[in-house]
Amino acid sequence: MGLGTRQPTSMDPPRSTTGKSKYLEENDIMDEFALLLNGHAKKCSKCKLAVRTRYLEDGLCPDCRE
Numbered sequence: 467m468g469l470g471t472r473q474p475t476s477m478d479p480p481r482s483t484t485g486k487s488k489y490l491e492e493n494d495i496m497d498e499f500a501l502l503l504n505g506h507a508k509k510c511s512k513c514k515l516a517v518r519t520r521y522l523e524d525g526l527c528p529d530c531r532e
């Protein structure tokens with residue numbers, strides 16, 4: 467079995483922890499780049515992660531406002 471054929475296991479982190487905000491809500495049609503381009507998402511001014519604009523307040527995502 468080569469390196470590229472590793473099966474995902476229960477130990478793998480969920481997709482939301484790959485350096486992207488859980489408030490971005492990417493989907494198959496709109497990835498991070500498309501969301502930013504269309505103005506549906508903006509970068510949080512503190513953590514610099516792309517976040518849906520409806521979650522932003524004063525440029526901060528919910529995680530950074532806590």
Ligand SMILES: [Zn+2]
Pocket residue numbers: 510511512513514515526527528529530
């Ligand atoms: Zn943030």
